[in-house]
Amino acid sequence: MSSERRLARSRKARAGTDLVCERVFRPLAHVVVLALLPLRVPPPAVVVASGAAGIAGAVAIARGNLVAAALLIQLKTILDNADGQLARLSGRVTAFGRYLDSEMDLVVDAALFAGIGAYTGSWAAALVGFLALTTILNVNFNVERLYRQEHGADASAMPEAEGGPTALLRRLYAIAYAPQDRLVERFVERRLRDAPAEARLAYHDRFTVAVLANLGMSPQLLVLGVCLVLGHPLWYVWILIAELGVVAALALRRELRLRAFAHRPEEAL
Numbered sequence: 001m002s003s004e005r006r007l008a009r010s011r012k013a014r015a016g017t018d019l020v021c022e023r024v025f026r027p028l029a030h031v032v033v034l035a036l037l038p039l040r041v042p043p044p045a046v047v048v049a050s051g052a053a054g055i056a057g058a059v060a061i062a063r064g065n066l067v068a069a070a071l072l073i074q075l076k077t078i079l080d081n082a083d084g085q086l087a088r089l090s091g092r093v094t095a096f097g098r099y100l101d102s103e104m105d106l107v108v109d110a111a112l113f114a115g116i117g118a119y120t121g122s123w124a125a126a127l128v129g130f131l132a133l134t135t136i137l138n139v140n141f142n143v144e145r146l147y148r149q150e151h152g153a154d155a156s157a158m159p160e161a162e163g164g165p166t167a168l169l170r171r172l173y174a175i176a177y178a179p180q181d182r183l184v185e186r187f188v189e190r191r192l193r194d195a196p197a198e199a200r201l202a203y204h205d206r207f208t209v210a211v212l213a214n215l216g217m218s219p220q221l222l223v224l225g226v227c228l229v230l231g232h233p234l235w236y237v238w239i240l241i242a243e244l245g246v247v248a249a250l251a252l253r254r255e256l257r258l259r260a261f262a263h264r265p266e267e268a269l
Helices: 003-009 019-039 043-062 066-090 095-120 123-150 164-176 178-191 197-203 206-213 217-229 234-262
Strands: none
Touching: 019 066, 019 217, 043 066, 043 095, 066 095, 066 217, 095 123, 095 164, 095 234, 123 178, 123 206, 123 217, 123 234, 164 178, 197 234, 206 234, 217 234
C-alpha cells in the first residue's frame, strides 16, 4: 500500500477540516506512524509519549526556556496526531485509547497554563486562558458531534467501556467532560424543541463546524508555540479571549438563522 493511501486510510472522518492539522501536523505525524507501524508499538504508548512531551514543555515554560517549550509542544502535537493515525491504520482503535487521549490532553493543557502562570506570575490570566481553551475545544467537539448526529452520521460522544482500566478512564471522563457535553446537548435541544427539520439543519450548519474545526488543538498549540518563541506567552490568553468572541459570533449567527425560520409567514413554511 502506498504512503498516500495509508495516509488517507488513517484519516479520521470529520465534518470540518482543520487546515493546520491537515497541511502540517498530519503529514509529519504520518512519517512517525510509518516508522512505528512495523514495530507494532501500541497506540496508547504514543499517547503517553505525547503527554510526556507536553508536560516537559510545561516545565520548560515554568523555567523560562520558552523556545525549547515551543518545540516540545509541537512534538506533542505531532505525536497526538500520530496515535490516532496509528490506531486506525493498524486496526487497533480501542475505547481505552480514546479515553486516554482525551484525558491526557486535559492534563497537558492544565500543565501548560500552570507553566505560564509560574513563568509570568499571572495566575489569574493563566486560569482564564485554561478555561477559555477548554470551552473552545468543548464547543468544537460538541458542535461537530451534534452536526453529524443531525445529518445521520455516527455521533456518539465516547464509546462504552466494559471494565478494568477502560472503565476507570470512562469514569474520569464522566467527571471531566460529560457535564459539559450534557450542558451543550440540553441547550441545543431546548433551542430546537418543536423546530422543523429545515430549521434544525439551518442551525447545525457546516460553516460553523468548519470555522470551529480551525480552533482545534493542533492550531491552538501552534499559536501558543509562536507566542512562546516571541517571548510573550500571555499573548496567547488574549488570543483565546478573541476566539471566545468568534465562538459567540457563531452562536449568534445560528440564533439568527433559527429565528429566520420562526418568523416566516405560514404560507412560506
